[in-house]
Amino acid sequence: MAFARIDLSGTLGAIAFLTLLASFAAADEPTLESRLKPLIQAHKGKVSVAIKNLETGESFLYHEDDPMPTASLIKLPIMIESYRQAEEKKIDLGEMLTLKQSDKVPGSGILTDHFSAGAKFPLVDAIHLMIVYSDNTATNLVLDKIGIGSTAAFMEKLGYPNTKAHSKVFRRDTSVFPERSKKFGLGSTTAAEMIRLCESLQKGELVSKEASEAMLKHLRACDDKDKFPRFLPPDTKIAFKTGSVDSSKTAAGIIECGQGPVAVCVMTDENEDKRWVADNAGNRLCAEVARVVFEHFKKDKEDAPASK
Template sequence: MNSQSSRGLFQAVLLGMYFGFATYIASAQPVSENLTAQVDQIVAAHQGKVALYAEALATHQVLAVHADVPVQTASVIKLAMLYEALEEIRAGKARWDEPIVLKKEDQVGGSGILQFLDAPLTLTLRDVLTLMIDLSDNTATNLMIDRFDVASVNTRMESIGLPNTHLYKKIFKPSTEPMPADQPKFGLGKTTAHEMASLITRFSRCELSSGAPTASDLSLCSTAVEMLQHQFYRDAIPRYLESLDSSEHGTAIANKTGSLNAVRNDVALIGTKKGLLVLSVFTYDNVDQSWQSDNSAELMMGRLAKTIIQSWAPDGLSPDTLKQVPATR
């Protein structure tokens, strides 16, 4: 690259940082100017901050907005725990059917159902992971932290090239270890839109460890994607994409949400007739901190998802695409 080209690239990056909206990473196919303009308009109108990473896995079209800025995960960090569980099962250190005992002192508030059940109660590892993902159950999450521990999750994230994806502690429980200096800023966990998109893509491609996935690996990944398909919270990315009852007709969206008063996040695999799409959206410092179904951040994420799908996959969604594990690399 000559010096003039280098200066031009540098100036373009600076302009992108200055104006604060979309930065579009080089893709196999260019992103249309119409789509970038629509996304910029939606992001600019939102009363809060937005980080986004979207990719069409078949064509490698990429759309990014502040995609490498560290953000609060809220419950989206539970994807990292699910990934660690798959690696442990794969290594023979855990089993889907192993018993996990819920005790009274394990029960914590917030999202989930386990806090309301009589304890002690014995569940399977698969039961607990399902509750952690589908209902974002905080008690289930803490049980999984007891089972696999924080350090293992963070070491795993670093080993797969996600240095900004970090789980800090149990939910609503004091930490038993010294906390990093940035923990008060991020709370339960931190990540970037790009890194979390990379993590959920690993489930679709069945990238657990080095080497091609085995038949056993594919079964693990299929189970994880099915858990994500059963996600209860569907007011963000899925909001405008599915018109039929997904509990009866099946869903083309496998997602994990995370919410705090000023935070609304959603990360999803979306099966379309054009292939698999990944969409990772994090919003924070939101003015609307309501917990109603029409929260403005969730409405905005729904509009972003609809806009991107209409551009990249106008033929519509396809639940069958999610069954094709591993997806196209």
């Protein structure tokens, strides 16, 4: 077998040699798919993943169009519908709400255990609690103002027919989609629809630029440390929302990487590991996917490979 002989003398020879080495290194560099597929295939449960670099367009999709249970991830679309109604003057984000004992429901959040009946706060604070602490009582207060079916109606108008809030939290009797509630619980969506929503939010296209930025501010304060942020540097900027029930763990949002913002959605269901601990398999998959995404897109924009 004959090999091409490269003249290494002079500047041009050195450049040719370095170019050759770079091509070999690029060929050996693992792809996003080769990094993610083993993690997904090792998970004992159903998985749906969608990832898109919003700068280069490079993406990874896995069962991205399968409708999945959202758990509390549906609170992100509920927030979007709330800001739409506020923009159209149907609701007032400054309206003062009064917490009643009958409003309190169990699960995540702080209102039920730490606020007394009769406490007053503006609607925008209920939205903030809904996103940051995934507060279930706050979510129901928001739904009382915007209407349970309104989120699904607006999502369908935007082109997201699978994204639906079904009922109030821990109030299955309020479901406006009874059959979907039986199958998916609180809400449903697809990974593909979630990253499209995240992309529109990042671009300032949801409701208005001002509303989009306000919503991103809520999402940047999300306090779930067990999913996307777990293996990332502490100063990583992430705007995201998560969800957890016994058999489903979900997360979606925008991770700021070296190449720019990347929209990521990880959804799991029928998980064998149903433990309520930080290291359960669903949480860990969300965290591992976020780490792979951050490392894969860590290069500066000028050094990034061309989009595939």
